[in-house]
Amino acid sequence: MKVLLVGGGGREHALALAIAKSPRLTKLWCAPGNAGIAEVAELVPVKAEDISGLLRFAVEHAVDLVVVGPEGPLVAGLVDRLAEKGIAAFGPTEAAAQLEGSKGFMKDFAARHGIPTAAYGRFTNAAAARDFAATRPLPVVIKADGLAAGKGVVIATTRDEANRAIDAAMLDRAFGNAGAELVIEDFLDGEEISFFALSDGTRVVPFGAAQDHKRVFDGDKGPNTGGMGAYSPAPIWTPAMEEQTMRTIVEPTIAGMAKEGAPFRGVLFVGLMLTDNGPELIEFNVRFGDPECQVLFARYDGDALALLDDCARGKLNPFAGGMRDVAALCVVMAAENYPGDPRTGTEIRGLDRASNIVGASVLHAGTKRDGTRILSAGGRVLGVLGVGATVKDAQRIAYQAVDAIDWPEGFCRRDIGWRAL
The missing domain is CATH 3.40.50.20 (Rossmann fold)
Known part of the structure; x- marks a missing residue:
């Protein structure tokens, strides 16, 4: 092929x-x-x-x-x-991708099909949005309706912070047209997890789960990013939780999209909060997450091309292959100033040294080649992977590889995997 x-x-x-x-x-x-x-x-x-x-x-x-x-x-x-x-x-x-392309569409879809998610409102007027936010318990979540590269979400802990977030999105257009409409929703309390399922439009099978780290600094401090690291498996994710998520969220979504004339083929990324009431939907994405994709495929034991092709052609069989009984952990190395205006064009050395560590590998995210040199060319630049028997082993290997890389202009979190450990 x-x-x-x-x-x-x-x-x-x-x-x-x-x-x-x-x-x-x-x-x-x-x-x-x-x-x-x-x-x-x-x-x-x-x-x-x-x-x-x-x-x-x-x-x-x-x-x-x-x-x-x-x-x-x-x-x-x-x-x-x-x-x-x-x-x-x-x-x-395009019609099925609205599950990610419009947060408002996703929330309305969940409401139509009885999928558990937070209470919400949709707004195109800043004053109305501020009035609604004032009636919700704190913290309150402000989301740009459209695509905002993973940065269009504010968890406001005060009324003033909520109002500033609304005005920044709708009046100052901090997220461009993506913030012309907002979804304002109640905060879900619990532990967050990313779950992935594959569908050919009618059939759907689980692919695996991982825990991501969205905040830029250790201890989950600082602004949200596209992801600073991930690990799989997550000890908190159990077979019972997977069964409940498939039954109450994933299967109704695939059936509902087909019923509404937009059959979903591909990977459904289900952002979940594990609450006291069980798994509740935070958001859908319609592609693999990054860095979750890196740890899931580090564990995957099967023919990836055959799997993706079967999805595309409506021929998905019950999950062939499976996940190896190992743990994978990815540490994202980002460029100085990320997630703001990252410093690019700096040289990265020691990649071969890092990749030669047993159980380690280095995946490129924002790089370019200049002759024999590898230069940074984005915000999130490298994904440094460790694979081991346990999450602790994978973490040790990943940070050993990070320390082998010579890139003074880069940084990373030093606590990836802390929830599992």
């Missing part, structure tokens, strides 16, 4: 490594990719948001399957455009 992978982050590096192991693969391209992905795939100089460019490449090169990594091209309808040309794609259509 000839495969085009879309994206250029750590998630895509994890997918590229998994796809490259498949005996079905004959050719792997990645658009636009990064310096790490270039070691297993041919890079294509087309941006992930360039729908026409991706379509043209897929047609000209007779691509058999397009695997779409990031949410942007999914929400923009890349899968629909490929289908018009008879090209299979792993990922949902």
